[in-house]
Amino acid sequence: MTHQEQFLRILEKERETELIPFFRSLDDAAKREFAVYLKTLTKDYLDYKEQNSLLGGITIARKASEKQSTILTLAAFICFPRKDFEKTASLWTLTSAQLDGILPWYRPKWFDEYVNAVGALDFVPRFITYDWVMTLFTKGWITLSPDLVAKTLPQHLFGNTHDRKMLTKPENLLKHAITLQEHIWYLFERDSDVHNVDKYGKFADDSNPDESQWIRCLCRFSAEGKIDRQRLLSASLSASSRNFNKNLAGWFAELFMKLNATPAELLALQQPLFNSINAQHSKPITVALSAVKKIADENEFDTAAFLETVPLLLSSETKTVLSPTLATLEKLAKKHPRLREEICVATCQAFLHGESDIQTKASKLIQKFGTDSDGIRQAVAAYKDSMMADARNTLAAFMIQASPEAPGAATATVVNTAPHVAARVSIGEIGTVDELIFLASQAFDNNATDHIDLLPAALIKWNGHIRGAEIGKLEPALQRALKFVMEGGTSTTGHLDHLLATFFIGYCTHLIQHQGADAKPLSVLYNQFLELDRANRAKWKYYRLRIFPLRTWSAQRGNKVYESHKRMLMLALDRIQSNNTLPLLSTPTHAPAYVSPAVLIERLKQYEETASTLDAFDFQIAVSRCDLSKGEECLPLLEQSLGGEVRNILRFLLKPDAQPVRPQAWPEVWMAASVSKVNKDFAGVLRDFFVITLPKNCFIGQFPWQSFTEAHTVKTYDYRTSKFVTRIEQRKALRIDVDRKKDETRMNTLKGFFSKLLGRSASKDESATLYQFMTITKSNLLSEFDDIARLLYLIPNNPEPLLAEVISVAMAYPNYAETAHQRMVVAALEALVPLDVAYGETGHLFIGTCMLSPDKTIQSFAAELWSKGVTTKTVNGALLGEIIGKHESIEFAPLKRFTDLVASNLMNISVQHNQDLERLVAKILIKLPAEPLTNLKKLLEHYYELISVNKSAVPPDLLRHMEAWNTSPGLKKVLTSIFSMKDF
Known part of the structure; x- marks a missing residue:
């Protein structure tokens, strides 16, 4: 019997005990020869493959049983070099007992390095224990x-009991002298899970699962003299400021606290304490302070040394850092009269923070301790604009006859800006074939x-110029497109990129069919991928062909929102195939997606002069993208260039007070023009004119919306009982009623009548309106978040139909259900920033809800949209406040999210912004319940600051509403200040 046959028999019979005698019988030459056979065998047994299941379906599994997998892994360990072993198997699927049978007589040269590599892993295999590695070491x-x-x-x-419960056994650390002498200190220098190891443990003894057993043990050993206490204090401080994650650094800070150092010990640790003040996480800083x-x-x-750290400490945004810093400065000012001016000047930096308590302490x-000196007066004056009302009143004496600002002093300047419309940036046309080829490649x-x-x-414009050698230059772009559809895109590509790649493949197949030998490089490449696609289809039962015509393309789950882009690409491909070089009306001319009205008029003129038929869908998108900021300037050009119904549509679009005319040949285009205007009231009139059944x-x-509290079922794992527990919890939800049902009350006969009257086909395809496709499937998002900007840019003058979909799909809960939802919201916000849109209630709902987001990026974008909207008068602070107030009336999200945003992003941008923010906050306050919410005090402090700086009176209805809160001790002080402003 050959070696291969012997081993195959051991494998098939699963006789693990015969494995070691078999390999011990092989010499080095036989082992090398056997390794070649073993490579083939492990691939056959350990690779995952499609298999027919017993129920008739297809499953992915491997041939080897669990025991056969162990036998093959042990064999690979004995026969393979490290590189081949790691490709084939993993040592960590074994047990220490299985390895203990091999290691006394065989250890590969790479074994030491392989085991030590565990130190770089996030997860340590269970059998790699300290006891085991110490055995190997000794x-x-x-x-x-x-x-x-x-x-x-x-x-x-x-240790563990027989029922797998944990026991704390400090005596384990005393087994080896080296453990406490040397190894214990590695925990303070290297990354580990010492902070987390007992977090989810189920203890058999009286150990408190909420208290770290390691901290208890280290404190005990310190008290008993088994560990050098001063070194332990110093090491825990140093570890808390290392580049560890937040939880591990916090654990070392907690250890330092539990050791309860004496003043004498602390004085000996001053340098490590000052180093901890520079830690990247807040808990070590607060412990050190x-x-x-x-x-x-x-x-x-x-x-x-401490005063050198004060600028860094006072620049922190964490209140638990600021408060002890100020308390320490007060101690020092009391003890050192000669340093009082320096301390007071340094303290002024605290006025950059929008926290009333912090500013009050500083003032x-x-x-x-402040003296009548120019240094202090200049420092106070430099921060005057960022001071809150109470701080300004406290330091009024220091502001009298203040000297000019010191050079470089920090200020909080309030600038007033005038409304404006951002200048449009031209996109520019593709001017050469080389530019086209470069564009296609990316x-x-x-x-x-x-x-x-x-x-x-x-491609339409340059279709007639791509001939001969120019065709071969498209090969890299075609390869990218084919690889995309076969293998998928990157994390930042969406369905629209797949659609565009499919379109480009269709364009290249047109060249292959009509350009003969010149297109051979494209033909060879295309056929290679096509053969691979068909081979995969033959090999895999559920494989779908990935190279197909553009007309059959559809997004996963049939998402209708991609139909608009598909229609435009099909129109472009038809133009190319028919050698029609007339431009598409909707191609943007200015960033991010606007069409210049002058260019649109010129494009329409070309159609009129050649008596060419306009595409209704292309026309709708062009009108939806038309830049209306300078539309009236183009009216003379319009009257000179166009006539008939097309001129009427453009006149209605570009002239703010123009009225629609009936009857019309392009009802869908008239609707698109109507809702592109600031005044969208014409939408209802036009809908009646043209019997368009989609709701206004x-x-x-x-759409109607509401935020509310709902019950839902939650299943969680209880580590103490080792069972899943089901319970009913309450959660906040947001619902927007995006009702897209057709109005069936219309007389369908009228549609046929108008179609005959206007000489147009009444087919569904031709009469489709752009807005019937503005709907996103409500399921798990795959790539829609990467597409949302391009979808919004189909209707840049009227994005709210799609924003309603984003709210419905991605913002149903204050904390996003999926990462994809969060990415969708970020992408939508980013897309809105360059647009000039007068938002309705849906837009305000979107921005206001984003202001309550747990994501700082989303909050910042929302703040930017509000700031820009105040300047351009496209956002209404009062409406925004009503929406946020409705949310917070049920505490949709923690109020702290909004109050922190006010302090960091919304306050003191300009006089105009402060006035709008005052109206916004007032509307929130009047919507809040009589029972004070958490962090209401901070919102009231912000409001007091706003009415102080704006010199405003408090509305009577808001004063009456706030009376209910006056019984709360924590709110009395700020409410008294607000009530004093009622007759400002």
């Missing part, structure tokens, strides 16, 4: 890296939103 089989020790030592503190505060009035305290410190990567419009437009709200994007 036998001289491996070395011990600090990382390996740090990863395995945390679990060594614990608490210790510093204890010793600040000791003679040995290094005051100069009282300066009032108490058009499927979602690098720019306009590529999906520019590429088909350029689907054109203007305004």
